[in-house]
Amino acid sequence: MKSILPILSVLAAIVVLWYGGAVWLNSQWTYDQAARAGVEVSFSEMVVDTLRQDRPVLPAPHQVAVGLWQGVAGQAITSKRSLVFHAWVTFSATMAGFGLGTFAGILLAIGIVHSRAMDMSVMPWAIASQTIPILAIAPMVIVVLASLGIKGMVPKAIIAAYLSFFPVLVGMVKGLRAPDAMQLDLLRTYSASQAQGFWKLRLPASMPYLFASLKVGIAAALVGTIVAELPAGATQGLGARLLSGSYYGQTIQIWSALFGAAILAALLVLAVGVIERITLKAKGMAR
Amino acid sequence: MNEALVAILFWGVAWGTNGVLANRFPKSRLVRAIVPALFGVTLLVLWQGLVRGLEVSPVILPAPSDIATAIGANLPLLWGDFAQTILKGALAGYLIGCGAAVLVAIAVDRSPFLQRGLLPVGNFVAALPIVGIAPILVMWFGFDWQSKAAVVVVMVFFPVLVNMVAGLAATDALSRDLMATWSASYPQALLKLRLPAALPFLFNGLKIATTLALIGAIVAEFFGSPTRGMGFRISTAVGQLDLPLVWAEITVAALAGSGFYGLIAMIEKAATFWHPSQRGH
Numbered sequence: 001m002k003s004i005l006p007i008l009s010v011l012a013a014i015v016v017l018w019y020g021g022a023v024w025l026n027s028q029w030t031y032d033q034a035a036r037a038g039v040e041v042s043f044s045e046m047v048v049d050t051l052r053q054d055r056p057v058l059p060a061p062h063q064v065a066v067g068l069w070q071g072v073a074g075q076a077i078t079s080k081r082s083l084v085f086h087a088w089v090t091f092s093a094t095m096a097g098f099g100l101g102t103f104a105g106i107l108l109a110i111g112i113v114h115s116r117a118m119d120m121s122v123m124p125w126a127i128a129s130q131t132i133p134i135l136a137i138a139p140m141v142i143v144v145l146a147s148l149g150i151k152g153m154v155p156k157a158i159i160a161a162y163l164s165f166f167p168v169l170v171g172m173v174k175g176l177r178a179p180d181a182m183q184l185d186l187l188r189t190y191s192a193s194q195a196q197g198f199w200k201l202r203l204p205a206s207m208p209y210l211f212a213s214l215k216v217g218i219a220a221a222l223v224g225t226i227v228a229e230l231p232a233g234a235t236q237g238l239g240a241r242l243l244s245g246s247y248y249g250q251t252i253q254i255w256s257a258l259f260g261a262a263i264l265a266a267l268l269v270l271a272v273g274v275i276e277r278i279t280l281k282a283k284g285m286a287r
Numbered sequence: 288m289n290e291a292l293v294a295i296l297f298w299g300v301a302w303g304t305n306g307v308l309a310n311r312f313p314k315s316r317l318v319r320a321i322v323p324a325l326f327g328v329t330l331l332v333l334w335q336g337l338v339r340g341l342e343v344s345p346v347i348l349p350a351p352s353d354i355a356t357a358i359g360a361n362l363p364l365l366w367g368d369f370a371q372t373i374l375k376g377a378l379a380g381y382l383i384g385c386g387a388a389v390l391v392a393i394a395v396d397r398s399p400f401l402q403r404g405l406l407p408v409g410n411f412v413a414a415l416p417i418v419g420i421a422p423i424l425v426m427w428f429g430f431d432w433q434s435k436a437a438v439v440v441v442m443v444f445f446p447v448l449v450n451m452v453a454g455l456a457a458t459d460a461l462s463r464d465l466m467a468t469w470s471a472s473y474p475q476a477l478l479k480l481r482l483p484a485a486l487p488f489l490f491n492g493l494k495i496a497t498t499l500a501l502i503g504a505i506v507a508e509f510f511g512s513p514t515r516g517m518g519f520r521i522s523t524a525v526g527q528l529d530l531p532l533v534w535a536e537i538t539v540a541a542l543a544g545s546g547f548y549g550l551i552a553m554i555e556k557a558a559t560f561w562h563p564s565q566r567g568h
Contacts, residue, residue, distance in 0.1 A: 006404030014408075025427075057427065117302070117309040120319065121326035131498055131548035132541040135418070136505035136518065140533055143525045148347060223416040230509055239419075246422030246510055254423055262415045 018061050025057040026050035059252045067256035080235075083260045089237040090225050091264060093153045097160025098221040102214065104161070105168030112169075113176040113202070114194070123173070130166050138228045156228040156237075163224040164217035171213025175206025204283050211276035218268045226261055238264070294336020301329040349531045357531035358538060364520075365539050372517040373543050375432035377504035380439025384500075385493060388444045392451035393477070406452055413445040421507040430511045438507040443496035447489070454488025455481050487562050490555040497547045501540065 023046075030049045034041045041049070051060045059067070071083030078085060112119045138159045145155040179201050187197045229239025238261045245254035305322050312318045331351050337343070338350040345353060358365065395401045421438045428434035458481055466476040508518025517536050524532040 003403040003407065006400050006402075007407055008404075010401070010404035010408050116313060117306040117322070120309045120313075120322040121305050122323075124323040125327065128545055132544045133498055133501035133505060135502045136540060137521070137537055139509060140521055140525050140537075144347065144530070147528070219416075223418060226416050226419060227506060230506075242419050242422055243510075246426065249426075251423070251426075258416075258419045258423075261419055265415050266411065 015061055018058075019051075022056065022058045022060040023047055023050045026053055029053060029057070055249050056251055059255050063252055064255045064259060067252040068259050071256050071260065083238075083241075083256060086236060086238050086241050086257070087260055087264055089153075090222070090229065090239065090261070091268075093156035093228075093237070094160050094218070094222045094225045094268070096153060097157035097162075097225065098164050098218050100157065101161035101164035101221065102168050102217060105165045105217075106172050106210075109169050109172035109176060110198070112173050119173075126166055126169055130170070134162065135224060135227055138224060139230055142228050156225050159224045159228045160221035163220040167213040167216040167220060168210070171209045171216075172206060175209030176202045178202075178205045178209060204285075207276075207279055207283060208285065211272065211279070214272050214276075215269050218272055219265055222261070222265050222268060289340060290336045291340025292336075294333045294340065297332050297336070298329050301325050301332075345530055346528050347530075349534055353531045354534040354538060357535040361532060361535060365535060367515050368517045368520050368536065369539055369543065371432060371513070371515045372435070372504050372508065373501065373547075376435030376507070376516070377439055377500040377547075379432070380436035380504065381443055381496065381500040383436065384440035384443035385447050385496060387440070388447035388492075389451050389489065392448055392455060395452060396455045396481075397473075402452060402456070406449065409445050409449040409452070413449055417442050417445075418503060418506050421503070422510045425507060425510040431513055432516075435504045435507045435512075435516075439500045439503040442499045442503040446495045446499065447492040450488045450492030450495075451485060454485030457488060458484045486559045487555075490551065490559065493551050494548060494555070497551055498544060501544050501547065505540065 027046055027050055030041060030046050030053075050056070052063070056063070068083065071081070075082035075084075108122070112122060141159055142155045145151075145158070183201060183205075184197070187201055192200070225237070226239040226242070229237035230243050235244075238257050241257035241260075242254055245251070245257060305325055308318050309322055334348075335350050335352060338348055349357075395405055418438070420441055424437045424441070425434045428437050462480055462484075463476070466480050471479070505518040505521070508516045509522055512519040517540055521533055521536050524530075524536070
């Protein structure tokens with residue numbers, strides 16, 4: 001609780017800087033309009049005008065807040081202009097991909113932990129593949145799959161799955177290896193089978209590692225879905241909202257979509273955190 | 288069909304070899320290099336064999352040999368795109384963003400108040416889909432590499448900042464007291480104790496930032512770019528269904544990403560040779 005005040009003051013500083021930036025960046029347009037109309041504007045008039053333009057270079061925080069509020073509460077949820085609708089499209093693809101990627105990652109991690117050949121073959125590539133800008137290829141995957149007739153949620157989910165797959169794989173391998181030699185030896189003295197060792201020792205021990213990488217993975221899946229919505233043709237989802245905003249110069253729409261995405265990301269990470277706390281408590285590992 | 292069968296046979300043999308090698312000589316360094324290499328080659332052979340054998344259309348998935356041909360035929364083009372996207376956009380943005388993050392971290396470090404406020408905010412922002420800011424920055428800075436560099440600056444800033452702030456706080460009280468008994472001034476203590484102690488954390492952030500920089504530079508080009516650059520080439524080549532060229536760009540991007548990461552990892556090895564994580568092997 002000690003850090004509430006510092007966080008609030010940092011946020012306040014950001015808002016102040018943002019207002020300053022909005023006035024500074026939008027003043028050009030105001031002066032141009034005034035010169036065209038042949039009137040002089042005083043400084044205070046200029047400031048007021050910069051904060052309520054329709055298509056500002058940088059919308060002021062309250063404009064974004066209004067845009068966000070209208071997008072969330074001002075429309076029917078099924079409307080194409082509702083941010084809730086677009087966020088739902090993005091969210092469902094993210095979750096489908098995240099579930100698939102997590103499942104595959106855990107499965108492969110189990111294989112890697114139990115087979116040395118698989119470990120030595122696959123792990124270096126899994127680690128190296130994290131240095132590759134996979135996300136940048138996402139739009140291409142979408143276009144190719146669309147030419148095959150696969151459209152809608154599936155291609156987005158594939159990209160989200162791919163992006164969440166590697167963090168989960170690497171974290172889960174680390175987690176399944178977390179039990180030390182003493183614990184493994186103890187299980188051997190109980191003459192536990194490999195399956196028993198897995199269910200009773202390795203899997204519970206991997207939970208903290210799994211959840212740490214799930215948080216990374218779900219954020220990556222969301223970013224992947226949004227980027228996957230960017231190629232022209234997508235009309236639904238937060239990414240498509242960003243793109244149409246940038247085509248038509250609707251800056252407020254871009255910023256509202258951006259903040260919608262940020263709120264969605266925060267909620268998803270928070271949800272994983274809550275599940276983590278419940279699971280760790282059930283396993284007696286809560287700190 | 289023949290090629291596909293040969294490829295599957297090759298896969299079986301290679302898998303068996305890997306199994307034997309990995310279980311017989313698990314400690315040998317040579318085997319540690321051979322096994323993943325063989326696995327990579329197997330994937331390529333399987334890819335080539337299946338694409339050729341099952342006569343997959345090159346519009347869907349070109350064979351590795353087609354991609355290699357495309358790379359060979361388009362070398363000047365690929366180099367031009369590489370220079371535009373990686374050398375101008377990503378590298379400039381990376382240097383500015385990381386430099387700014389380190390300076391801000393050092394400035395923030397003197398005030399525990401700011402630190403407590405900035406760390407959670409930075410951590411939060413680092414988890415956001417920042418790449419979405421690309422259309423805005425392209426609108427502000429124009430279509431050339433400056434807007435790509437700006438996207439990269441925003442993307443790398445927060446991960447590096449968070450790591451650097453954590454690193455500067457990583458010295459223990461004993462070392463700081465030692466500095467105090469020597470009556471070291473703030474710059475002296477910063478230069479001789481806290482900056483070196485922060486290096487492992489800093490490099491962690493720098494390594495995360497390499498991939499982000501490439502992603503930012505390439506994705507920003509989808510929102511508008513001059514008629515060169517890797518993102519531009521990928522989106523136009525996809526439009527023309529010239530998939531071998533797309534895959535050639537992807538290969539270049541993958542090599543650039545691993546190379547960039549490897550470069551930072553090498554610098555890390557040279558700069559933090561004293562750290563336990565580097566002394567192990």
